[in-house]
Amino acid sequence: MxxxxxxxxxxxxxxxxxxxxxxxxxxxxxxxxxxxxxxxxxxxxxxxxxxxxxxxxxxxxxxxxxxxxxxxxxxxxxxxxxxxxxxxxxxxxxxxxxxxxxxxxxxxxxxxxxxxxxxxxxxxxxxxxxxxxxxxxxxxxxxxxxxxPPPREQTPTGGPSSRWAVLDLGSTSFSLVVVDMDAREGWRRVLRERVMLGLGAHVSSGRRIPVEDLERAGLAARRLRAEADSVGCRNLLPVGTAIFRDAENGSELIARVEEALGQPLRLLSGSEEAELAYSAIRSRLEIGKERLFALDLGGGSLEFAIGAGSGAERTVSLPLGVTRLHAEFVSGDRLSEDEEQAIRLRVREVVADCLESFGGPHQGHHLAGAGGTLRSLARLMSGRGKASSHLGLDRSILARNELEGIVDRMRSGASWVGPGIPRRRVALLPVGAIVLSTLLSTLEREALTVCDWGLREGVLLEALSRKGGAGT
Missing domain, CATH: 3.40.50.1240 (Phosphoglycerate mutase-like)
Structure with missing residues (x-):
């Protein structure tokens, strides 16, 4: 038989x-x-x-x-x-x-x-x-x-459609998104995978990535490349972010990842990260000619970009990523009050210096942000029945008082795991809430919009424009 x-x-x-x-x-x-x-x-x-x-x-x-x-x-x-x-x-x-x-x-x-x-x-x-x-x-x-092996997923044929993937090699995780992309119709997501690595923790503690974590990064890149291949994707766009720029042995990390992928990666500058996130947020929110203050909170860095058109007028990248700050300031499983205040002081100092040269005032700008930590915080609040937090599939609102509440509850030992939140990201959420609430206080704002598009979608929009269209 x-x-x-x-x-x-x-x-x-x-x-x-x-x-x-x-x-x-x-x-x-x-x-x-x-x-x-x-x-x-x-x-x-x-x-x-x-x-x-x-x-x-x-x-x-x-x-x-x-x-x-x-x-x-x-x-x-x-x-x-x-x-x-x-x-x-x-x-x-x-x-x-x-x-x-x-x-x-x-x-x-x-x-x-x-x-x-x-x-x-x-x-x-x-x-x-x-x-x-x-x-x-x-x-x-x-x-x-x-x-x-698993059945091969069918790739659309004919016409201008093609299958593309962005591999976001970040300080907290390596994330893959595969889409069917069309210069006229935009794109449809086929696959999304993530491997949590936490490499950004090493940037603050000695600045070298240990050999075992270099090996983990290579294996993760190889696995995600195989996932893209398994759904018939041959157009892979790998982009490296803060951890590749800031680690003392970043060149070793690049070599490991490129060997695993079988192709070069694109090492983004902080300014490029900010511009790509700005482009994605502006396209997704459809805010017309309204001025936009966009921020992208990652594991290794925090980017700002402002502008009124499709391109950012000013950008800046700050060493305020949640994985970096968690490694530098948080010593145990539970955030202490002293650790919270130390993080707030660092954020205030760095942001104040930045805003002095970044121009202002920014009260007339639409304030919106992207990144895994922001999306997780928004999911957490919407999962807790905060009606003011949820506006739809593409955006949510995070209020300063809600962020302060998250910090207080987590510092007291409460464990919040909401729908759609990776468990390994939960430890970073109070740090993210501190960064954002301190930023809102510095900017004299009560809330910001959380957008579900960010760096990866910015890379896709850039690739789509090169294919001859301006779809979203």
Whole structure:
């Protein structure tokens, strides 16, 4: 008989799901992978389809089952730890034709070992989400075992559309976004992946990135490049930010990442970071001719840009990134009052010196910001029922008093994990709230707009304009 062992497709991240883990559904990417499995098995005459009971496993194969007029079979044993032999007896009892079974990675690995193909190590990338092991048995013995990678996501063909990716190599994380881009229609997001690294912590503590973290960065870049390749993307735009500029051994980091990617990266200056973020924020908010004061708060730096048109008139980059400040000032798991005041003093001093030469006053400017920390703070507040914080999918409002409240609660030991907030970013949120509330106080503002577009979208807009259009 032929047995197909399928690891479930990509699901919503645990950090973004507040319900029971067994009810965590597929992500948009997982839904595409599930549709890809329908194509992959189009010529396979499946007799039965089985699945573990978790929603992500069932959703992976329900579409495939529907095209065959089959019910998805479940059994309590499919969720029992250490039951690989019993499961094989159950799903292998059907001799009418090929059988498919979908489950978590750990169970797929146990079944492979039980079948005697454990020497074909299914560790990543040999057991990726939505991947398949095809096992053929005769008289109880395995005669063939093949690994089938996840179904390739279809890339649009024809016309001016093409698939592009931006790899934002930041001080807190390496982030990938893949889009289908059209010079007339703009873009549609295909994939988003992130690896939290926290490299910016080393800029303040000795200024050298340790060898083990250089290796982690190279592995992360290689993994994200593979993710882009897996969805048919060949146009990769990697950009390096503050950590590459400021680390004493930044050239070593560049070499590691470029080797992993197989191509050069574009090292952005602080001014370029500010200009790209300004372009994205202005395009997204559609504020007409209103003057804009844009800020981009990252892990290693804080950028300002002001202007009234499509291009920024003035830009500046400041060493006030949240990962950098956290490493320099926060010594334990809980932020102390002395540490808070030290961060506020640093921000006031640096920002005051900057604004003196940056021009002003800025009260007439629309104040808006971008960056992962700002978006996480906005999600946190909207998840807490703060109606004033949420304006829609593309923007939110963060008020100074809300930011102060976040600092007070987190300093007291409260743990806030909101929907869509990576758990490893949570420790940085009070530092981000301190930076922003101090900045608002210095600018004599009560709130700022948080935009969901930032540096990555600025890079895409730049690439799109070079393709001959001005779409958004």
């Amino acid at each position: 032929k047995l197909y062992l399928v690891r479930h497709a990509d699901a919503m991240a645990r950090g973004t799901w507040s319900g029971e883990d067994s009810l965590r559904p597929l992500s948009p990417r997982g839904e595409r992978q599930a549709r890809g499995l329908v194509r992959m098995f189009s010529a396979v005459p499946l007799a039965r389809i089985y699945s573990a009971s978790s929603l992500r496993c069932r959703e992976t194969v329900e579409g495939l089952a529907a095209t065959r007029g089959l019910a998805v079979g479940t059994d309590p044993v499919f969720d029992r730890s250490g039951a690989a032999e019993e499961i094989l007896d159950l799903i292998g009892a059907d001799t009418r034709g090929p059988v498919l079974f979908c489950a978590e990675r750990s169970l797929i690995e146990d079944l492979l070992v039980m079948l005697g193909v454990g020497e074909q190590d299914p560790a990543p990338p040999r057991c990726r989400k939505a991947s398949v092991w095809r096992v053929e048995r005769r008289r109880g013995r395995v005669v063939r075992a093949d690994y089938l």
